[in-house]
Amino acid sequence: MSIKQNKKRILIVDDSEMNRDILKDILEDDFEILEAENGAIGVELLKKYSIDISLVLLDIVMPEMDGFEVLEIMNQYSWIEDIPVVMISAEGSSTYIRKAYELGVTDFISRPFDDAIVYRRVNNTIMLYAKQRKLIDMVADQIYENERRSQLMISILSHIVEFRNGESGLHVVHVQTITELLLKYLNKKTNQYHLTNTDISLISVASALHDIGKIAIDENILNKPGKLTDEEFTIMKTHSSVGYDMLEQLPFYQDEKLVSIAKEICRWHHERYDGRGYPDGLKGDEIPISAQVVSIADVYDALTSERVYKKAFSHDKAISMIVNGECGTFNPLLLECLQELGTQLQDELKQNAMSYYVDEGIQDVAEVIHQHSELSASEKTLQLLEYERSKYDFFSNKSQEIQFEYASNPAMLKLSAWSAEQLHLDEIILDPLDDSHIIDIFGEKGLKTFEEGLAQATLNQTDVEFDCEMVLNNEKQVYHFIIRTVWEDGHSHKYTKFFGKMIKRDSIR
Numbered sequence: 017m018s019i020k021q022n023k024k025r026i027l028i029v030d031d032s033e034m035n036r037d038i039l040k041d042i043l044e045d046d047f048e049i050l051e052a053e054n055g056a057i058g059v060e061l062l063k064k065y066s067i068d069i070s071l072v073l074l075d076i077v078m079p080e081m082d083g084f085e086v087l088e089i090m091n092q093y094s095w096i097e098d099i100p101v102v103m104i105s106a107e108g109s110s111t112y113i114r115k116a117y118e119l120g121v122t123d124f125i126s127r128p129f130d131d132a133i134v135y136r137r138v139n140n141t142i143m144l145y146a147k148q149r150k151l152i153d154m155v156a157d158q159i160y161e162n163e164r165r166s167q168l169m170i171s172i173l174s175h176i177v178e179f180r181n182g183e184s185g186l187h188v189v190h191v192q193t194i195t196e197l198l199l200k201y202l203n204k205k206t207n208q209y210h211l212t213n214t215d216i217s218l219i220s221v222a223s224a225l226h227d228i229g230k231i232a233i234d235e236n237i238l239n240k241p242g243k244l245t246d247e248e249f250t251i252m253k254t255h256s257s258v259g260y261d262m263l264e265q266l267p268f269y270q271d272e273k274l275v276s277i278a279k280e281i282c283r284w285h286h287e288r289y290d291g292r293g294y295p296d297g298l299k300g301d302e303i304p305i306s307a308q309v310v311s312i313a314d315v316y317d318a319l320t321s322e323r324v325y326k327k328a329f330s331h332d333k334a335i336s337m338i339v340n341g342e343c344g345t346f347n348p349l350l351l352e353c354l355q356e357l358g359t360q361l362q363d364e365l366k367q368n369a370m371s372y373y374v375d376e377g378i379q380d381v382a383e384v385i386h387q388h389s390e391l392s393a394s395e396k397t398l399q400l401l402e403y404e405r406s407k408y409d410f411f412s413n414k415s416q417e418i419q420f421e422y423a424s425n426p427a428m429l430k431l432s433a434w435s436a437e438q439l440h441l442d443e444i445i446l447d448p449l450d451d452s453h454i455i456d457i458f459g460e461k462g463l464k465t466f467e468e469g470l471a472q473a474t475l476n477q478t479d480v481e482f483d484c485e486m487v488l489n490n491e492k493q494v495y496h497f498i499i500r501t502v503w504e505d506g507h508s509h510k511y512t513k514f515f516g517k518m519i520k521r522d523s524i525r
Contacts, residue, residue, distance in 0.1 A: 023048040026071050027065075028050070029052040029073065029075060030073070030074075030075040031053055036051050042135050046139075054079050055083060059089050062095055062099070066095070067098045070145070071099070072090075072102070073138070075104060084115060087120060091119060100141045102125060104125045104126075105126065106126070146476070149475075194313035198350060202349060205349065219277055221274065226281050226285050229254070230255045232254075232258045237251055256295055263279045281307050284304060284311075288311075293344065312338065315338060331362050417518070418432075418519075419435050420432075420435060421513070422514050428446055428447075429445040431443050462484055469481075469497060473499070473511065481496065483496050498516050498519075499514050
């Protein structure tokens with residue numbers, strides 16, 4: 017399958033139609049042009065296309081929303097980190113120029129300008145950002161495996177705690193999921209906490225260790241079905257400081273940000289916004305935002321999950337109890353986020369419940385380590401490898417989604433066992449475009465639609481979604497494809513692999 021070279025997309029935001037036309041004449045031969053006649057429309061186009069916009073040419077003085085207001089919104093949503101802005105304006109005073117650079121513009125061009133200079137500076141800026149993104153991707157690829165292993169080991173360790181606690185490992189997964197959702201939503205509402213994507217990732221991972229101190233609590237107290245006595249509750253409350261002390265006494269890694277965040281979460285996830293929590297009675301934003309978010313995530317999941325001492329409450333009941341102060345007081349902003357997430361939160365947690373069965377490999381390893389500490393490292397590794405091997409097929413079966421991978425050199429299509437069964441195809445197909453069964457399923461029109469859908473992918477926008485009509489079991493059906501393309505280093509005009517899934521359109525809710 018081939019992809020046509022896609023033009024880089026430039027957004028011109030200027031209230032003067034003549035100015036937009038001049039810039040369009042300079043650039044339209046080599047770039048796709050989007051136009052906005054004021055800042056408000058420009059922001060809407062940024063929301064729609066996001067990083068699929070390669071550069072913004074921005075005027076300062078405009079009705080409804082001026083250029084500086086656009087830049088402030090781009091900073092609020094962190095768009096400025098990924099989308100370069102070149103400001104073009106007749107307002108050439110040092111005050112204007114200084115403010116533009118303070119708000120993150122990459123370049124400033126004063127009117128009147130030379131056409132060739134505008135073209136070159138625009139092209140150079142786009143090329144510079146493309147190289148920067150490529151370098152970031154290369155670094156991300158290098159650290160991915162280390163992050164994955166770290167996450168795996170943290171999951172195993174946290175599940176060990178859950179086994180002692182008599183609870184399902186879903187609590188750890190749920191707290192991580194809720195934490196990540198709340199932090200991302202909070203970031204959209206306010207920049208008060210200056211959270212980067214890295215911060216959100218680290219806090220979400222570290223949240224798995226929030227109850228690690230419970231490993232030192234007597235199991236009779238942890239799993240007591242009735243109400244704890246005052247003495248037992250006093251002992252139970254020590255788990256927060258015990259967890260902190262365990263991490264504080266690590267002989268290594270004290271300079272790692274993950275450890276620092278994990279210590280915050282362990283010690284202060286039972287603090288309350290009004291100062292009535294424990295162990296230190298911190299109040300308001302004296303409590304680190306990491307601990308605040310994990311605190312509300314922990315309480316929500318405790319309410320909506322069955323425990324030895326209670327039945328599970330519904331989502332609506334849990335939200336009502338938290339908002340009404342029945343579980344202590346929380347940051348009002350986080351309460352708003354929790355309420356507004358609503359359906360998305362429930363959907364994500366349902367997906368976790370399904371994925372939990374896939375993650376039984378982690379639970380098995382945790383249980384074995386807990387019960388048989390004499391196992392050799394190689395035996396533990398084999399169990400982990402077996403878990404990884406079975407995960408792909410098992411998840412496909414449970415999710416009822418047809419999942420696939422495609423590599424172009426050599427041309428090969430790989431399907432999960434369950435997916436191959438549904439399509440009546442082999443699990444591995446060489447030269448799939450020449451396979452008569454695949455041609456029959458897609459048909460000429462379907463193959464064209466599929467290729468056009470993939471052609472939407474670019475080096476900067478690797479994910480695509482589209483609908484495609486297919487013939488399965490002698491019946492025409494529309495499937496929704498969700499695909500991620502993998503691009504060859506140094507060749508921005510083609511991908512080498514893609515993987516994804518297809519879902520029957522009428523089953524999507």
